[in-house]
Amino acid sequence: xxxxxxxxxRTSFINCSKGEAKRAGLPRDLADLPWDDLDFLGWRDPGxxxxxxxxxxxxxxxxGVALRVTSGASRSFTARSMCSFxxxxxxxGGVALMTARRTGEPGRQGNTVGQYLCADLACPLYLRGxxxxxxxxxxxxxxxxxxxxxxxxxNVRAFLDKVTA
Ligand SMILES: [Zn+2]
Numbered sequence: 001x002x003x004x005x006x007x008x009x010r011t012s013f014i015n016c017s018k019g020e021a022k023r024a025g026l027p028r029d030l031a032d033l034p035w036d037d038l039d040f041l042g043w044r045d046p047g048x049x050x051x052x053x054x055x056x057x058x059x060x061x062x063x064g065v066a067l068r069v070t071s072g073a074s075r076s077f078t079a080r081s082m083c084s085f086x087x088x089x090x091x092x093g094g095v096a097l098m099t100a101r102r103t104g105e106p107g108r109q110g111n112t113v114g115q116y117l118c119a120d121l122a123c124p125l126y127l128r129g130x131x132x133x134x135x136x137x138x139x140x141x142x143x144x145x146x147x148x149x150x151x152x153x154x155n156v157r158a159f160l161d162k163v164t165a
Contacts, residue, residue: 001057003035012055012064015101015163020066024053037128039153042121044069052098052121056156063160067098068112069119084115085159086123086152090133094119100163113162123152 006026013021025045027033033041040056055064081095082088089095099114101107118126118133125131127148143151 001035001038001040003031003033004041004055004062006030008062009041009053009055009064012062013053013066014063015103015107016066021064024051024066034125034130037124037130039124039127039149040156042117042123044120054121054156056153056160058157058160065100065160065163067100070097070099070114081116083118083123083126085117085155086127086148088118088123088126088133090118092134094134100159102162103164106165113159115159124149127152 009026009030010021010024013024016024025047027041027043028046040054042054043052045051045053050069052067052069053064054067055062057063080089080091083090083095095116096119097114098117099112102111102113117123122131126133128145141148
């Protein structure tokens with residue numbers, strides 16, 4: 001994706017207040033992120049571990065979503081879980097349940113959408129082999145990295161559609 005500025009990111013959020021968007025802790029060194037390898041940008045708030053964010057391009061515009069992280073405390077250390085965006089399997093808390101408040105009236109009523117995702121939201125890097133999941137058993141697939149990235153992006157889009165539906 002194209003490199004994003006702080007302004008791009010803060011104005012992209014669709015499911016949080018202007019104040020929350022302003023206070024969101026952004027990744028450090030935005031300019032140095034591996035943008036060429038990112039199908040979307042996801043990160044944990046450096047100042048608030050229970051918060052995470054996701055920004056993706058959808059139909060030419062940026063869509064940002066604020067997420068709440070529910071730690072997988074009930075999951076045993078050895079259990080494997082899979083990220084529903086990139087299908088990478090992790091052990092030991094490498095996957096976390098993340099919930100997004102829905103937009104509009106459902107959101108005002110407290111409705112959320114939740115999915116199990118890579119806890120660091122670094123899906124594009126796992127897909128390209130630039131980051132390795134702890135204890136991961138790589139699913140033997142015949143897809144190329146580009147095909148996996150396209151599938152992950154489609155999964156992200158489907159998630160965004162649920163948030164805004
Ligand atoms: Zn992932």
